[in-house]
Amino acid sequence: MKVIIFVVIFATFTALSADLQCEHGTPDIPKDWVDMVTPCVSKMRAQIQTELKASIQYLAMGAHFSKDTINRPGFAKLFFQAASEERQHALKLIAYLLMRGELTSNVSKLIKTTIIPPVVSWTSGVDALKDALRLEATVTKNIRDVIKKCEDPEDPKANGYNDYHLVDYLTGEFLEEQYKGQRDLAGKISNLEKMMKDHKALGEFMFDKKLLEEL
Ligand code: FE
Numbered sequence: 650m651k652v653i654i655f656v657v658i659f660a661t662f663t664a665l666s667a668d669l670q671c672e673h674g675t676p677d678i679p680k681d682w683v684d685m686v687t688p689c690v691s692k693m694r695a696q697i698q699t700e701l702k703a704s705i706q707y708l709a710m711g712a713h714f715s716k717d718t719i720n721r722p723g724f725a726k727l728f729f730q731a732a733s734e735e736r737q738h739a740l741k742l743i744a745y746l747l748m749r750g751e752l753t754s755n756v757s758k759l760i761k762t763t764i765i766p767p768v769v770s771w772t773s774g775v776d777a778l779k780d781a782l783r784l785e786a787t788v789t790k791n792i793r794d795v796i797k798k799c800e801d802p803e804d805p806k807a808n809g810y811n812d813y814h815l816v817d818y819l820t821g822e823f824l825e826e827q828y829k830g831q832r833d834l835a836g837k838i839s840n841l842e843k844m845m846k847d848h849k850a851l852g853e854f855m856f857d858k859k860l861l862e863e864l
Contacts, residue, residue, distance in 0.1 A: 680750075682750060683749065683750040683751065684749075684810070685749050685751050685812060685815070686804075686806060686807045686808060686810045686812070687806050688798050688799075688801075688804050688806050688807055689795075689798055689799035689807070689812050689815065690746070690751055692794065692795040692798045692799065693742060693745070693746060693751075693795060693815075694746075694759065695791075695795075696742055696791060696792065696795050697739050697742045697743060697759055697760075698764070699787075699788060699791045700735050700736070700738040700739035700742065700788070701735070701736070701739045701760065701764055702764050703735040703738075703784055703785075703788055704732045704733075704735035704736040704739065705732075705764050705765070705766050706766045706767065706768065706784060707729070707731040707732035707735060707781070708728075708732040709766035709768065709769050710724075710728035710731075710732075710771070710777055710781070711725045711726075711727075711729035711731075711732060713769065713770060713771060713777070714774075714777070721774060721853070721857045722857065722861055723856070723857035723858060723859065723860030723861035723862075723864070724774050724777065724857055724860060726860065726861060727860055727864060728777070728781070730864060731781065738823070741822075745815070745818065749815075768780060773853065774841060774853050774856065774857065775838060775841050775842055775845065775853075778834055778837055778838045778841065779838060781834055782831060782834040782835060782838065785827060785830055785831050785834060786831065788827060789824065789827040789828070789831065792819055792823050792827060793824070795819060796816050796819050796820060799811075799812040799815050799819075800812065800813075840856065841853065841856045844856055
């Protein structure tokens with residue numbers, strides 16, 4: 650008798666749990682609107698990594714200038730802000746891929762866990778600013794590479810497709826910000842070098858104070 654009751658309870662529970670499961674399966678959405686091509690999507694995924702790497706590098710810079718032995722709060726603020734901006738760029742690219750229906754399957758390729766800042770120490774503020782400008786120049790080149798790939802209908806895997814919208818977005822928004830940012834860093838390097846030529850370490854100290862006021 651006990652066995653029969655157990656079997657009935659077990660069967661009822663199994664039937665109920667089948668009804669209550671939260672898995673809805675993959676929705677059947679037509680794919681016609683998902684029109685990005687593989688070479689372009691691959692470049693976009695790589696660019697997300699580039700932005701995240703830049704963010705981590707700027708985090709390292711901010712931390713370096715925050716150390717009690719360095720203590721340059723203006724430089725630290727500048728680089729921590731730059732880290733947030735780079736992270737924001739990565740988010741914008743992810744949002745773009747989502748808008749175009751390109752991230753519905755696997756997001757694990759988007760963010761690698763092995764991003765380590767290549768440089769963790771700088772001899773001076775001007776040294777770090779020059780490193781930042783070189784970093785931005787590399788990022789700019791990478792964005793241009795994404796644009797080139799996404800507007801290349803001759804690529805064998807592009808099926809004659811030119812991604813006008815993405816190219817316009819990257820050119821108008823991302824490159825614009827890159828060029829302005831590069832000019833800003835170049836101006837800062839110019840000012841700091843002049844101040845240090847006349848005032849040595851005091852020049853960097855004064856520049857740091859000015860950065861803190863402006864940011
Ligand atoms: Fe960026």
